[in-house]
Amino acid sequence: MQKQSLKILAVAPMMDWTDRHCRYFHRLLSSKALLYTEMITTGALVYGDSDYHLKYNPQEHPVALQLGGSDPKDLAHGAKLAHQHGYDEVNINCGCPSERVQRGAFGACLMNEPRLVAQCVSAMMDAGPLPVTVKHRIGLGRGESFSFVSDFVGKVSEAGCRTFIVHARNAWLEGLSPKENREIPPLKPDWAYRLKAEFPDLEIVYNGGVKTPEDIATHLNQLDGVMVGREAYHNPWILTKWDQFFPVGEPMNQELDIPTKLSRQWAEEQMVIYMEQEQKLNNVHWSSVARHMLGLYHAQPGGKRWRRVWSDHKLKNMTPFEVSKLANKALLKEIALIEQREVQNEPAISTF
16 A cells, blocks of 8 residues: 555544543554544533543643533633643534433534534634534434535534534434444445535545545545544554554654554553553553553454453452563463464364
């Protein structure tokens, strides 16, 4: 595959997954990817502990804050806090279809109210200098109308938003779970391409069903960027391909000393150091961090054994360093068994 340049390559915001520990891990694998927080509701920032919700590691840059809300004043407050905390971008969620979000009258529901979203964007831009972006679907329910999403993008862009992250499938607000909403409504990447053709001066970023570098390359031929969701979480090693095949210039982050040639062992060693620091400084148990790196050896020989050790609740009283030693011992043992079977011309049958 030939290298090609791109403007945006991002890991999607994912509830319960892309917390600051996950983002630290992902940054070890890609120095240039744009990372997003989980969606944080404006209510949590207005009435809760905003410093707690907005905490992140300096190594995460470039990092964007995604907000969930529909009140221009509250979203402006969130944008102001994002700037004060040093985030690189603030994003409005106009795509989440969950019942909780619907009860709060934001997320995908906002696609029915482009004028309100435009007011939110305008208020957020007035609150600070950060770029304001919008993540949205292409429609609501089972109806299919390109003019619906085109009108939405057109109206919101009039308020100053220049970047739209298009999850290229409808959101069915009734009858489907959030998981089903990520799988059942059909993907329509050509609609994202049509948006770019209609609004050539806007940045259109594709999201939905992206799994391989080839998928990324396909969409980048038409658009300004790509956002990858669950594949980046379950198979995080793919992030190492991003810097290799899709350079975007020098990384913004100078906090991490990332070697030129990455290895899974190095990434695990760095995470063990990070876990020990988090436990000592912030009283965060290592298991809360380790869960995000369980896909490190995805589809690799011995990966299941390695993952099983890191997931073993009986080992929670051990230190991360001790667990790592056990995990790698299990990994090497399984690899040796596989090699032995290959020598004996026997089929490699997993023990799990």
